[in-house]
Amino acid sequence: MAWDFETDPEFQEHLDWMDEFVTNEVQPLDLVLDDPYDKSDTAGLELITPLQEQVRERGLWACHLGPELGGPGYGQVKLALMNQILGRSRFAPTVFGCQAPDSGNAEILAHYGSDAQKERYLQPLLDGKISSCYSMTEPQGGADPTMFTTTAVKDGDEWVINGEKWFSSNAKFASFFIVMVVTNPDVSAYEGMSMFIVPAETPGVKIIRNTGIGNETEAEGSHAYMHYDNVRVSNDHLLGDPGAAFAIAQTRLGGGRIHHAMRTIAQVEAAFAMMCERALSRETRNGPLASLGVVQEQIADTWIEIEQFKLLVLRTAWRIDKYNDYRKVRKDISAVKVAMPKVYHDVALRAMHLHGALGVSNEMPFTGMLIASEVMALADGPTEVHKTTVARQVLREHKPVDGLWPSAHIPARKAAAREKYAAYFEREAADH
Ligand SMILES: Cc1cc2nc3c(=O)[nH]c(=O)nc-3n(C[C@H](O)[C@H](O)[C@H](O)COP(=O)(O)OP(=O)(O)OC[C@H]3O[C@@H](n4cnc5c(N)ncnc54)[C@H](O)[C@@H]3O)c2cc1C
Structure with missing residues (x-):
């Protein structure tokens, strides 16, 4: 290679x-x-x-x-x-x-949209003329989409959507929503959920409130708590096939996760640069902070952590290009998704601490970075769920052994290795 x-x-x-x-x-x-x-x-x-x-x-x-x-x-x-x-x-x-979320929404419209849907929604989105919202998470079901209860029921040529969603980012700016709903409660959620395109002006689409992150006010908040009350859309608003919502969601989320990670690199590098500047410029009675061993250790650990993360992101990007199929790189993308909030959090925290009181003030970006790192640990799936994905995929590459491990196997392996190199050991014994 x-x-x-x-x-x-x-x-x-x-x-x-x-x-x-x-x-x-x-x-x-x-x-x-x-x-x-x-x-x-x-x-x-x-x-x-x-x-x-x-x-x-x-x-x-x-x-x-x-x-x-x-x-x-x-x-x-x-x-x-x-x-x-x-x-x-x-x-x-x-x-x-x-x-985001327009880039991911454009991706699924391009993949699954009809010609008419592409013309009406995709083109103006690509031209930057409109914004969109991806409305999937519900108050009672986030990490586990099988808990979703919002439904769409067929009524003649129309579908009637009822339910609530929250953390629908950018709803207040959106011209249309991509909404994940249950269309067939009698089969498993993996086959019974569908995606709909819902124009924002459709009667029954209601933003109940806009939630802010951290200390954002409601006016600043952009993550909407949505009600869909008897929202009627015609059949041509179905995106992809009925029952295909899970596959569509995966198409969107794979790319989104790696792109967030790529952009996070810029944030951690910015925090690290501030950390180094502070270490070099802040004087103590014994010289700059940078002359202290404990600070040097933090600088070294941080640089190493960032470089490891960059390599993981780049290798994952390379594997996506190589296989051109997100299903073949699920382990890699989940690993990136787990590493991203951790490195972001660790670097922001160290940079904040090294800045002393200034670090926790609103004149520096670190408190915002810490919250942003936690958002990264939740949005597009919590860390624990992605660790489970990594572990399951890794374990598929291994198999159990018979009997007690390792005691039963080490003597046998040693004996096999001795036999493989028997000629060498015999020669060595003869020489001495
Ligand atoms: C800023 C922001 C923007 C968002 N934007 C959108 C958006 O535009 N559209 C949208 O649809 N959603 C959006 N979300 C929602 C996001 O996708 C969910 O928060 C996420 O899927 C987790 O769901 P939850 O919040 O309900 O947490 P829960 O599912 O309640 O999980 C809470 C915690 O429980 C634990 N947990 C849950 N499941 C498991 C498991 N299987 N194994 C081990 N531990 C587990 C984890 O510690 C997890 O952090 C956004 C979220 C945030 C914070």
């Missing part, structure tokens, strides 16, 4: 351009605008739209898409390198046309 850690020179040029563009043009937006998803913020759009134009001219718009959807089809390794830059700014994914 050949490992090459350099990318080709033409793509490196794109990365260099992105590096400068994100630092100088996009990161400042984080300091003056509120929400990258708010398409009603005309002042914000005035600043964002010309930047999006530059990205399009450069051929870097919606790079997660294949050529059939107008993207360059770079593949995940190149996307990993790009996302490590985009992850520095809340606004960068919007400026580059690859923001």
